[in-house]
Amino acid sequence: RLTSPLPGAPISSPVTITGEARGNWYFEASFPVVLADWDGKIIAQGIATAQSDWMTADFVSFVATLTFDTAGISGQYSDRGTLILKKDNPSGLPEYDDALEIPVHLK
Numbered sequence: 825r826l827t828s829p830l831p832g833a834p835i836s837s838p839v840t841i842t843g844e845a846r847g848n849w850y851f852e853a854s855f856p857v858v859l860a861d862w863d864g865k866i867i868a869q870g871i872a873t874a875q876s877d878w879m880t881a882d883f884v885s886f887v888a889t890l891t892f893d894t895a896g897i898s899g900q901y902s903d904r905g906t907l908i909l910k911k912d913n914p915s916g917l918p919e920y921d922d923a924l925e926i927p928v929h930l931k
Contacts, residue, residue: 825838825883829907829928837931838891841872844883849922851912853878858908861930862901868892872909894930905930915919 826843829835841857849855859868872888894902904927911922 825848826909826924826926829926831926832929834931835907837868838854838889839895841888841890841909842886843909844873844885845911847878847880847882847884848875849911850878850884850886851914855860855886855912856910857890858869859890859892859928860903860908860909862899865897867894867897867905867930892930897930903929903931906926 826841828842829839838843839859846856851873854871855859857870857872858866861867868890870888870890872886875885875887907925907926907928909926911920913920
């Protein structure tokens with residue numbers, strides 16, 4: 825459950841990402857967050873951290889902050905990007921992978 829930014833929202837650097845994820849998305853109270861441009865190039869990455877006890881099946885609030893630079897991005901769709909929240913998967917097994925992709929506009 826993403827609280828901010830909402831899908832399609834314009835974002836600028838630094839962007840704070842907030843929401844809730846089930847406890848099984850976390851490992852050691854965190855999971856990865858990535859911001860990619862229209863071409864899929866990663867322009868920022870960071871860690872979302874749990875704001876309370878993450879060892880539960882319930883939803884747990886998280887927060888992450890990403891800093892990015894749009895100066896090197898060009899092209900017809902240069903203002904479009906994707907925020908990707910990735911379930912932390914320390915096992916590396918693909919059957920445990922999961923992600924939430926949110927379209928955003930880069931400012």
